Amino acid sequence: MGKLCEAPYNKTVDWAKWYIFWADERVVAKNHSDSNYKLAKDGILSKVPIVPSHVHSINDSVSAEEAADEYMFVIRQLVKTRMVSVSDISDCPKFDLILLGMGPDGHIASLFPNHAVLDETEEWVTFITDSPKPPPERITFTLPVINSASNVAIVVTGESKAEAVHLAIDNVEPNCPSLPARLVQPTKGKLVWFLDKPAASKLDNLQFSE
């Protein structure tokens, strides 16, 4: 995404067609250093002509529960008008691309290992107030939404995540803990992992393409 925002690549994209959402967000002010909105604003949104009304960030002045409800309501309206497509096998929104990172513990979005949030199948967006990684209050897409996307990209760098990459991708023992990242299995979409060499260093079958 960084490269895409720079010349000459930035001219190859029709930014007016982009609608931006957050797969998860920390419930902090938008100018807080922990804000995922701030990260995207500084790195992407401030550099390219995305239409401001196409940027759907959370309300940062309410509780995590209210922020999740309001955000889900906005997505529901966009699904109703088909600005956001709908999955043909569930009522979930079908995003063109969900871009995820992964923590060293294997969490993706704000879906953490052994957290009840992994079992949420009714809501599209939910909230947590006990994130093991600060800040504690977050909203997150649920697994059904992530797995309804047309494309999911998981981007992981660094050796600290090599073990989680191995556990998420390789055929591991059945009694091995099931990592949130391993539960990313788009029903009809495509999943692509982007790894640097240190992050890929514990994979069973390693072949690099430059």
Ligand SMILES: O=C1O[C@H](COP(=O)(O)O)[C@@H](O)[C@H](O)[C@H]1O
């Ligand atoms: O808290 C979060 O962490 C993960 C991964 O973060 P990293 O600092 O270990 O790269 C991120 O993908 C997630 O969206 C975020 O809210």
